[in-house]
Amino acid sequence: MTQEQFSSRPTEQQDVQEEDLAPAAQGQSAGVDDLLDEIDGVLERNAEEFVRGFVQKGGQ
Amino acid sequence: MSVHRVVGLETEYGVLAPSTPGASSTLLSAQVVNAYAATIRSGYGHLAGTRWDYTDETPLSDARGFNQPRALAHPSQLTDEPRELTAAEIALAGGDARAGDTLYAEEEPEEHVLMNMVLGNGARLYVDHAHPEYSSPETTNPADAVLWDQAGDRVVLAAARRIEQSPGFAPVLLYKNNTDNKSVSYGAHENYLMPRSVPFGDIAAGLIPFFATRQVFCGSGRVGRGSMGSAAGFQVSQRADFFEAEVGLETTIRRPIVNTRDEPHAVWDKYRRLHVIIGDANMGQVSTYLRTGTTALVLSLIEAGSVPDLALRHPVAALQAISHDPTLRTTVELLDGRRLRAIDIQRVYLEAARTHCAATGADDPMTADVLERWGSTLDTLSSDVFGAASSVDWVAKYQLMQGYRDRHGLGWNDARIGLMDLQWADIRPEKGLYHRLAARGMMETLWSEEQIAHAVSHPPEDTRAYFRGRALSQYPEDVVAASWDAVLFSVPGRAGVQRVATLEPQRGTRALVGELFDASHSISEFLERLRA
Numbered sequence: 040m041t042q043e044q045f046s047s048r049p050t051e052q053q054d055v056q057e058e059d060l061a062p063a064a065q066g067q068s069a070g071v072d073d074l075l076d077e078i079d080g081v082l083e084r085n086a087e088e089f090v091r092g093f094v095q096k097g098g099q
Numbered sequence: 100m101s102v103h104r105v106v107g108l109e110t111e112y113g114v115l116a117p118s119t120p121g122a123s124s125t126l127l128s129a130q131v132v133n134a135y136a137a138t139i140r141s142g143y144g145h146l147a148g149t150r151w152d153y154t155d156e157t158p159l160s161d162a163r164g165f166n167q168p169r170a171l172a173h174p175s176q177l178t179d180e181p182r183e184l185t186a187a188e189i190a191l192a193g194g195d196a197r198a199g200d201t202l203y204a205e206e207e208p209e210e211h212v213l214m215n216m217v218l219g220n221g222a223r224l225y226v227d228h229a230h231p232e233y234s235s236p237e238t239t240n241p242a243d244a245v246l247w248d249q250a251g252d253r254v255v256l257a258a259a260r261r262i263e264q265s266p267g268f269a270p271v272l273l274y275k276n277n278t279d280n281k282s283v284s285y286g287a288h289e290n291y292l293m294p295r296s297v298p299f300g301d302i303a304a305g306l307i308p309f310f311a312t313r314q315v316f317c318g319s320g321r322v323g324r325g326s327m328g329s330a331a332g333f334q335v336s337q338r339a340d341f342f343e344a345e346v347g348l349e350t351t352i353r354r355p356i357v358n359t360r361d362e363p364h365a366v367w368d369k370y371r372r373l374h375v376i377i378g379d380a381n382m383g384q385v386s387t388y389l390r391t392g393t394t395a396l397v398l399s400l401i402e403a404g405s406v407p408d409l410a411l412r413h414p415v416a417a418l419q420a421i422s423h424d425p426t427l428r429t430t431v432e433l434l435d436g437r438r439l440r441a442i443d444i445q446r447v448y449l450e451a452a453r454t455h456c457a458a459t460g461a462d463d464p465m466t467a468d469v470l471e472r473w474g475s476t477l478d479t480l481s482s483d484v485f486g487a488a489s490s491v492d493w494v495a496k497y498q499l500m501q502g503y504r505d506r507h508g509l510g511w512n513d514a515r516i517g518l519m520d521l522q523w524a525d526i527r528p529e530k531g532l533y534h535r536l537a538a539r540g541m542m543e544t545l546w547s548e549e550q551i552a553h554a555v556s557h558p559p560e561d562t563r564a565y566f567r568g569r570a571l572s573q574y575p576e577d578v579v580a581a582s583w584d585a586v587l588f589s590v591p592g593r594a595g596v597q598r599v600a601t602l603e604p605q606r607g608t609r610a611l612v613g614e615l616f617d618a619s620h621s622i623s624e625f626l627e628r629l630r631a
Contacts, residue, residue, distance in 0.1 A: 068502060070539040074532075075502050081535060082522060083117075087514035093521055095113055095279040096124045096229030 100399045100452075101461040102392045102469045103240050105292035105562060105604045108248040110380050111230040111285040112255055113274035113524070124229040127271050131231040132224055133213050134265070135258040151215035151225065152582035153179050155364065161348050162299045162361040162371060175228055175351040217581040219556050219572040220250060221564030230285050231255055231273065236564030237292075237583075237604050240465055241392035243559055245384050246546050250554035256526050257555075275380045276524035277337035278321065280328035280517070284341040286350065287380035289391065291373045292365065292604055297402050302373065303346050303357040305406035308433075309397050309448055310356050310377050311418040312441035314339065315427055316476045317390035319379035320493030322500070322511055322520040324423060331512040332423070333500065335493050337379040339422035345414050350376050356414055364583035366602045373398065382524060382533035384545045385490040389476065392469035396452040405455050407447045410434040425497060427480055442481050449473050490543045495536060496523050566599075566607030569616045577622040590623045597626055 074081075083089045114127045156179030159167040167176075215225040221236030233251035238244045255273050263270045278284045293302070314336040321337045324330035334340075347355035360374045375394070381387040400406040410433060411417045417431035421441045430438035439447075453470055456462070472490075479486040480494075487494045500519055503509065509516055525531035528538065536542055546554075558568030563583075570586050571578055579596055580587040588597045601607050615628055 068498065070536065070541040071499055071502050073539060074499065074535050074541075075506060078503065078519075078532075078535075081530060081532070082515065082518055083530075086518040089117065090280075090514050090517040090521060092117060092120050093113070093115055093274075093279050094281055095283045095285060 100396075100403060100455050100459040101463055101466040102395045103463070103465070104395045104398065105237050105239055106241070106244045106391055106395065107235050107237050107290045108244055108251075108387070108391070109232060109234040109286070109288040109290070110248065110251055110275060111227055111232045111287070112526070113276050113279065113285065114229075114231060115272045115274070116269040117272065119269045122269070125226060128226040128229065128231040129212050129214060130262055130268065130271060131255060131258045131273070132216055132226055134261040135224055135254060136213050136216055138257050138261050139219075151217065151223065152580040152585055152587055155582065155584050157362050158360060159348070160361040162359040163346075164299075167348055173349065173352055176349065178227075217567065217571055217578075218254065219558070219568050220247065220554060221558035221562075221568035222247065222251065222254070223583075224251075224254060231258075236558050236568065237562040238559045238564075239561050239605070241388050241395060241469060242465060242545060244391045245387045246550060246554045247559065248387055249384065249546060249551045252526050253551055253555050259526070273526050274521060274524040275382055275526055276319065276521065277380055278326075278328070278341070280323055280520075282326045284326070284338060284354075286338070286376050287378050288350075289375040289378055289394065291375070291395065291398055293371050293373050293398060294402065295363075295367075295369060295371045297371075299359070299371075301404075301406075302398075302401055304410065305397065305401040307345060307356050307414050308407075308409040308411050308444055309394070310375075311411060311414050311431075312421060312444045313390065313393060314379070314418075314422060314493075315441045315445065315480055316393075316473070316487070316491055317379065317381060317386045318422065318491075318493040319381055319386070319524070320496040320520075321422075322516055328517075331510060333425055333497055333511060334422045335425055335427075336418075336422040338377060339419050342377065342415055342418055350374075356418065365604050370604075379492075380524070381492050382531070383490065383492040383495065383537075383542055385472070385543050386492040388545055389469070389472060392465075393448070393452075393473050396456075396466075396469065397448055400448070400451055400455055403455060403459075405451060407451045409444060409447060425484070425493070427484060442477050445473075445477055449477065489541060492533075495533070495542060496520070499523075499532060499536065560609035560613075561605070563601040563604050563607035565609050566601060566612055569612075573616055573619075574622050574625070588622060588626060590626065593623070599626070599629065 114124055116122045116127055158176055158178045159169060159172055161167060217223055223234040225232055233254055235247040235251060238247055252275060259271050259273055262268050318336040321334050324332055324334055325340055342354045342356055344353050344355040346357045346359060347353055348359045350358060356377055358374045358376045361371060363370045363372045378390055412432040412434050420429050420431060427442055428440060430440050432438050456466060476487055484494060485498055488498045500516055503519060519532060523532040528534040558564040567581055567586055577588050578586060579589045584600060584602050586599045590597060
């Protein structure tokens with residue numbers, strides 16, 4: 040159940056599914072690619088510091 | 100047997116003022132509530148703020164038939180006490196966060212920091228320990244639950260914008276997520292009205308396998324594993340790693356898959372309010388819709404005695420194992436020795452719901468729609484996980500992160516991936532990654548922005564939330580407090596407070612009291628006619 044398996048072998052019938060997945064994934068990811076093109080401008084600066092500074096107190 | 104059931108959703112938002120590190124989260128949460136009160140008083144929308152009535156709160160009442168002694172309760176369980184800021188919290192805030200300056204000091208000279216509000220849409224906005232929390236008004240179906248849940252995101256966004264525009268105040272950012280990856284988790288709760296006649300043991304037994312597995316279509320996705328998120332990787336659910344028990348009363352410690360808080364906020368011997376604490380806060384409308392709709396169906400199965408005979412051997416471990424495998428191929432063991440995937444277990448529930456709906460003639464469009472989406476989502480997840488990216492939150496998030504990792508050759512433990520995880524849930528449309536994706540038409544929606552904006556200031560029309568919301572909008576100066584099961588009025592010239600009980604969640608509707616409101620009587624005449 041590694042992440043690598045997930046990205047490269049979406050199902051147990053990976054031979055068939057990988058063929059099928061490619062075009063579908065391209066269509067699906069057009070908008071994702073579009074967002075990835077500009078994501079560095081959207082993300083907060085100093086990722087490490089920002090993530091470290093996100094500290095919450097308990098909740099329910 | 101249908102998806103129609105009284106339901107309300109609660110969201111505790113993560114809260115942060117990046118320019119004032121260490122600011123008290125309670126104080127920041129209070130700023131959000133007070134900023135929203137200021138927004139209302141400025142005439143944005145027809146909303147009013149009012150105090151909460153704690154009379155009928157019983158957070159230590161356990162559905163298994165006993166009460167937890169107050170002395171043994173964790174302080175966070177005492178939700179029936181009004182929360183006030185302590186001097187220490189005010190001092191801790193320092194910097195720009197000025198307690199006592201409530202943003203609307205001119206209108207409210209008593210320098211009282213507002214910790215609770217009831218809104219014109221029937222919702223409650225308040226400070227829950229260290230988070231701003233929005234509790235939606237009571238709705239009668241999953242689509243409406245989504246609408247008023249989304250309205251909550253717009254409510255707190257309006258508050259954050261107000262703070263940002265207030266000189267001297269540090270901007271406050273809000274996140275619809277469930278953990279800070281530093282051991283802390285906060286919840287997104289669901290509440291379902293049920294008949295009290297259903298034995299609680301049956302409810303717990305029927306729900307545990309369902310709750311351990313429903314995350315496959317309504318998880319919000321999380322980077323990192325364990326309460327500190329220290330083990331690298333992506334998992335399906337935000338909340339899974341924070342659960343330790345199968346059944347219990349607590350919500351902040353020893354979190355149980357099925358919570359036993361018995362606080363019906365309704366006629367006690369007729370109803371119970373099932374308080375669900377295991378869900379993730381969903382940015383996506385379809386994930387919220389499926390989470391609520393499928394749960395309503397499973398509750399109907401339990402009530403009818405038709406719930407599938409499934410029992411997990413190790414429910415908490417199964418919940419976490421399923422969350423830790425985004426391929427969804429992990430199997431978990433049942434008491435009868437079988438090993439099934441989460442998708443397979445969900446299919447057993449789905450088939451039982453289909454059969455029962457057919458047998459009982461439940462063929463209304465929304466029930467049919469939930470059944471259809473439930474089935475098609477499971478089919479898609481089974482054959483091609485990414486095929487569900489436009490409707491299932493964790494899949495959409497995973498796909499975006501995977502794309503970014505591929506571009507830059509990053510591991511899951513890179514800080515930029517951690518930032519994407521957090522910023523996915525930023526409620527600001529210009530900064531939140533969910534919102535950026537949705538703006539490109541990449542996330543399926545059920546409601547338009549216009550409909551959500553309307554729900555910010557209008558209550559559902561088919562529950563008691565209608566009475567509560569309209570009373571606040573129409574008689575804001577006469578409502579002194581409100582809660583789920585009462586609205587308290589002060590009538591000029593009359594001594595004392597007049598309490599109108601609203602113990603029946605499906606009364607107080609537009610059909611019953613709409614005309615009375617429309618007649619625009621004085622408050623005294625309104626109350627006289629209401630009681631006539």
